[in-house]
Amino acid sequence: xxxxxxxxxxxxxxxxxxxxxxxxxxxxxxxxxxxxxxxxxxxxxxxxxxxxxxxxxxxxxxxxxxxxxxxxxxxxxxxxxxxxxxxxxxxxxxxxxxxxxxxxxxxxxxxxxxxxxxxxxxxxxxxxxxxxxxxxxxxxxxxxxxxxxxxxxxxxxxxxxxxxxxxxxxxxxxxxxxxxxxxxxxxxxxxxxxxxxxxxxxxxxxxxxxxxxxxxxxxxxxxxxxxxxxxxxxxxxxxxxxxxxxxxxxxxxxxxxxxxxxxxxxxxxxxxxxxxxxxxxxxxxxxxxxxxxxxxxxxxxxxxxxxxxxxxxxxxxxxxxxxxxxxxxxxxxxxxxxxxxxxxxxxxxxxxxxxxxxxxxxxxxxxxxxxxxxxxxxxxxxxxxxxxxxxxxxxxxxxxxxxxxxxxxxxxxxxxxxxxxxxxxxxxxxxxxxxxxxxxxxxxxxxxxxxxxxxxxxxxxxxxxxxxxxxx
Ligand SMILES: Cc1cc2nc3c(=O)[nH]c(=O)nc-3n(C[C@H](O)[C@H](O)[C@H](O)COP(=O)(O)OP(=O)(O)OC[C@H]3O[C@@H](n4cnc5c(N)ncnc54)[C@H](O)[C@@H]3O)c2cc1C
Numbered sequence: 001x002x003x004x005x006x007x008x009x010x011x012x013x014x015x016x017x018x019x020x021x022x023x024x025x026x027x028x029x030x031x032x033x034x035x036x037x038x039x040x041x042x043x044x045x046x047x048x049x050x051x052x053x054x055x056x057x058x059x060x061x062x063x064x065x066x067x068x069x070x071x072x073x074x075x076x077x078x079x080x081x082x083x084x085x086x087x088x089x090x091x092x093x094x095x096x097x098x099x100x101x102x103x104x105x106x107x108x109x110x111x112x113x114x115x116x117x118x119x120x121x122x123x124x125x126x127x128x129x130x131x132x133x134x135x136x137x138x139x140x141x142x143x144x145x146x147x148x149x150x151x152x153x154x155x156x157x158x159x160x161x162x163x164x165x166x167x168x169x170x171x172x173x174x175x176x177x178x179x180x181x182x183x184x185x186x187x188x189x190x191x192x193x194x195x196x197x198x199x200x201x202x203x204x205x206x207x208x209x210x211x212x213x214x215x216x217x218x219x220x221x222x223x224x225x226x227x228x229x230x231x232x233x234x235x236x237x238x239x240x241x242x243x244x245x246x247x248x249x250x251x252x253x254x255x256x257x258x259x260x261x262x263x264x265x266x267x268x269x270x271x272x273x274x275x276x277x278x279x280x281x282x283x284x285x286x287x288x289x290x291x292x293x294x295x296x297x298x299x300x301x302x303x304x305x306x307x308x309x310x311x312x313x314x315x316x317x318x319x320x321x322x323x324x325x326x327x328x329x330x331x332x333x334x335x336x337x338x339x340x341x342x343x344x345x346x347x348x349x350x351x352x353x354x355x356x357x358x359x360x361x362x363x364x365x366x367x368x369x370x371x372x373x374x375x376x377x378x379x380x381x382x383x384x385x386x387x388x389x390x391x392x393x394x395x396x397x398x399x400x401x402x403x404x405x406x407x408x409x410x411x412x413x414x415x416x417x418x419x420x421x422x423x424x425x426x427x428x429x430x431x432x433x434x435x436x437x438x439x440x441x442x443x444x445x446x447x448x449x450x451x452x453x454x455x456x457x458x459x460x461x462x463x464x465x466x467x468x469x470x471x472x
Pocket of ligand 1: 256264265266267268269271272301302303305306309373374375376378379382403407409410411412414415416418419421422
């Protein structure tokens with residue numbers, strides 16, 4: 001990695017009270033002996049601006065970079081399904097780091113901020129770098145670490161192609177307000193990644209961690225089993241992307257709303273765990289010489305929609321509750337609180353796919369069995385939860401619980417935003433008023449019938465295919 005200038009607009013200094021832009025050169029504790037990269041959301045080695053920034057600074061200071069990952073034994077509603085996927089991906093990242101001579105330390109700790117501070121002190125870090133994540137829990141960890149670290153602390157946005165804190169300083173109203181900024185700035189940020197080559201240093205490499213041993217120690221639901229539909233890690237992500245571009249991208253524009261067709265990219269689990277960078281995907285998609293409408297449609301989802309979700313969560317701390325909805329949506333949903341619901345289901349009935357609607361049940365089963373529901377069905381699925389619960393608050397809480405428990409890509413800004421869009425009209429406009437929904441956009445099974453073969457979808461994801469271990 002030589003002569004590469006990292007764009008400082010990706011980097012913020014984390015202080016105890018703010019994320020400050022970096023105007024000039026980065027700071028380093030005078031007697032520091034290394035740089036620590038606290039890896040979190042971006043679980044990969046190559047094409048990772050956070051690691052690249054740490055390496056760039058380490059070369060200027062003539063010190064080593066050490067990667068540290070602090071795993072918590074419990075995280076939101078994640079189960080053994082997501083921990084299994086994540087740990088296998090991190091294990092690959094650790095081996096890649098070691099093959100390049102970069103030490104990668106792994107810790108299982110209840111308090112990640114305490115763990116990183118203690119590690120940074122023990123190796124006498126001159127600076128700590130971490131990656132960007134707008135979720136509240138991650139911001140809390142960073143704040144706690146900032147209170148105790150004895151060296152400069154930097155955050156690098158390695159997730160968004162255009163850094164979220166740079167592109168906008170407020171909650172964007174909708175895609176149409178973010179899109180022009182994205183298209184204006186994209187050429188500046190869509191640069192090729194420098195490749196990390198083996199380090200000359202003789203850094204001591206720690207033992208590799210044992211995935212199965214860690215899986216035994218985490219304190220999560222074990223009945224939601226790992227799925228074989230997705231292979232964890234960066235190599236699998238790159239292989240999958242290559243196959244998608246070669247075999248499916250040309251049809252994306254026309255077939256992406258048909259859940260039976262299989263023409264979406266299915267990249268979201270790897271994107272969620274940072275096994276692959278959206279910028280890597282975008283660069284490959286744009287240079288693919290495939291159908292222009294498909295390329296443009298894909299870039300709209302991968303960049304505009306995805307980065308809009310990070311924007312929403314970054315500037316709306318109520319991204320997971322009713323207060324995060326627009327005023328018009330809150331007023332409208334409030335006006336329909338006492339409307340009669342045709343059906344009412346408990347969280348357990350939803351979870352067990354026990355509603356009267358075979359299409360909704362099939363969507364729930366697709367998520368349970370494969371770890372990923374098709375994007376078109378996610379909208380129908382969430383809107384029906386609004387229709388069949390006592391209140392929008394209950395609907396949102398159930399949708400988040402199910403999404404975060406069963407989806408591999410759950411616990412993600414895209415999920416909180418997608419649910420807020422479906423149930424609370426976030427990033428959407430007011431529609432014609434109707435019972436229960438008020439002015440929130442409505443969806444019904446007839447809409448689905450006009451898009452795809454509903455009977456076929458139901459037969460593929462029938463409730464008869466319930467796994468043995470779940471809901472006996
Ligand atoms: C109720 C609901 C819940 C959702 N939950 C999640 C979730 O937990 N995690 C998640 O990653 N996405 C979620 N989404 C957004 C979207 O449905 C998924 O990103 C998409 O289905 C992932 O499949 P794919 O990779 O095959 O998508 P593709 O169509 O191939 O798109 C490529 C990539 O673009 C991004 N993208 C696509 N659609 C959207 C969108 N609507 N909003 C933001 N980014 C998008 C994703 O990163 C996706 O991987 C949710 C949407 C709704 C309506």
